[in-house]
Amino acid sequence: MERISDLEILPLTMEHNFWTWSAQAHVNPIPVTRADGVYFWDVEGKRYLDLNSMVMCVNIGHGNQRVIEAMVEQARTLPFAGPGMATRPRAELGKLLSEIMPQGLTRFLYTLGGSDANENAIKLARGYTGRHKILARYRSYHGATYGALAATGDPRRVSWEPEVMPGVVHFLDPYRYRSTFHRATPDISEAEFTRDYLNHLEEIIQFEGPQTIAAVLMETVTGTNGVIIPPDGYLQGVRALCDKYGILMICDEVMSGFGRTGRWFAVDHWGVKPDILTMAKGLTSGYAPLGAVAMREEIAASFNDRVYQGGLTYNGHPISLAAAIANIQVMREDNLVEQAAKTGEVMADMLAELVERHPSVGEVRSIGLFGVLELVRDRKTKEPMAPYNGSSAEMTRLRQYLLDHGVFLYTHWHTVLLIPPLIITTEQLQEGFRVLDRALDITDAATASGGSA
Numbered sequence: 001m002e003r004i005s006d007l008e009i010l011p012l013t014m015e016h017n018f019w020t021w022s023a024q025a026h027v028n029p030i031p032v033t034r035a036d037g038v039y040f041w042d043v044e045g046k047r048y049l050d051l052n053s054m055v056m057c058v059n060i061g062h063g064n065q066r067v068i069e070a071m072v073e074q075a076r077t078l079p080f081a082g083p084g085m086a087t088r089p090r091a092e093l094g095k096l097l098s099e100i101m102p103q104g105l106t107r108f109l110y111t112l113g114g115s116d117a118n119e120n121a122i123k124l125a126r127g128y129t130g131r132h133k134i135l136a137r138y139r140s141y142h143g144a145t146y147g148a149l150a151a152t153g154d155p156r157r158v159s160w161e162p163e164v165m166p167g168v169v170h171f172l173d174p175y176r177y178r179s180t181f182h183r184a185t186p187d188i189s190e191a192e193f194t195r196d197y198l199n200h201l202e203e204i205i206q207f208e209g210p211q212t213i214a215a216v217l218m219e220t221v222t223g224t225n226g227v228i229i230p231p232d233g234y235l236q237g238v239r240a241l242c243d244k245y246g247i248l249m250i251c252d253e254v255m256s257g258f259g260r261t262g263r264w265f266a267v268d269h270w271g272v273k274p275d276i277l278t279m280a281k282g283l284t285s286g287y288a289p290l291g292a293v294a295m296r297e298e299i300a301a302s303f304n305d306r307v308y309q310g311g312l313t314y315n316g317h318p319i320s321l322a323a324a325i326a327n328i329q330v331m332r333e334d335n336l337v338e339q340a341a342k343t344g345e346v347m348a349d350m351l352a353e354l355v356e357r358h359p360s361v362g363e364v365r366s367i368g369l370f371g372v373l374e375l376v377r378d379r380k381t382k383e384p385m386a387p388y389n390g391s392s393a394e395m396t397r398l399r400q401y402l403l404d405h406g407v408f409l410y411t412h413w414h415t416v417l418l419i420p421p422l423i424i425t426t427e428q429l430q431e432g433f434r435v436l437d438r439a440l441d442i443t444d445a446a447t448a449s450g451g452s453a
């Protein structure tokens, strides 16, 4: 086929592509041609500041030559080997991962991405415990395949019910800003707040029958559902409940892992050791598709004499493994985890300033370079700027303004997510926040005060 020109990219794609997560007649894709650092460019040469790390995954930034070279080298040596083969990248990555994982997670099952990492985590938990139920939270996303979708609490699951995997029971998240239990007692202490949500979980465990529950599956820090950061003591409490009832604790760190929160993994902030941890995205920073399930030795050993029924043709693809190895090396050499923690503090200050300046910002939350703004029509009632699972004219205009001014980020219902590459500098963050600051005038005008702070 003749090489097409840049200007043909968009029309030709529109002609033949079926788009995921989209109503086909309503898509408006950016025809992207190249990317470097925290920026990418479209066919017309317009530059975008990438405040979403593309799909919350390009943690080391775009176009890193060390990762690209490692992939090219692997492609030259051994571009493919079956999932049952021992290869150099398989040997090396396991060693590297076991060095950065929470203690005790020493075995790795490689997948193609986050969804199938969670699918396998569920299978492993069921196989290990001999129990079938999975507890997961309402404000969560665990993937789009039928098992991971069943675990997902948000409306992305509801569209495909009732055909999703059976056996999942959902519970509530410790989401302070909109806590169902504390509408009349918003000033409750963090310890009591935490206890209420742990009691809620324990009650559900008892109602469902602990002997039927294989695992509690949760995003350590909830991602697309609003960067919900667990209060101190919550994860430790979940760990204790899991131990008490012989339930496995699975932490989904697909989005929160690999430096995103200013630690290698979000669980490291609270010193909690899950039985299983799933990862993807930042594992390769998106340079190649890869996910992984990290597990305790004991869980792996329970399959010593029986077959683990599961696997896909491309599990442990050598080029993806090589990308992951180089990606981790880049993160280490350039101290990106430490850098994310530092720049995260700068971002937290910038977020706090937006609260001061804009009445439509109801609350901001962040941990490392993982941040969110909750936009509201009224700070007192906390009425969201768009309804749950919906959009609004203001949110659409806000997003369009940002894109028009070269800032790419993710808006979800009434929230704006800030998930930039970990390499972002203070100046680059300022560049994005200047545009965001102006864009928020749009939502301010829709507040009860009509825009005055």
Ligand SMILES: Cc1ncc(COP(=O)(O)O)c(C=O)c1O
Binding pocket: 112, 113, 114, 115, 116, 118, 141, 142, 143, 144, 219, 223, 224, 252, 253, 254, 255, 256, 280, 281, 291
């Ligand atoms: C927390 C979490 N889990 C799982 C997934 C699914 O990962 P993938 O899209 O690689 O299948 C995602 C993707 O956004 C995610 O954010």
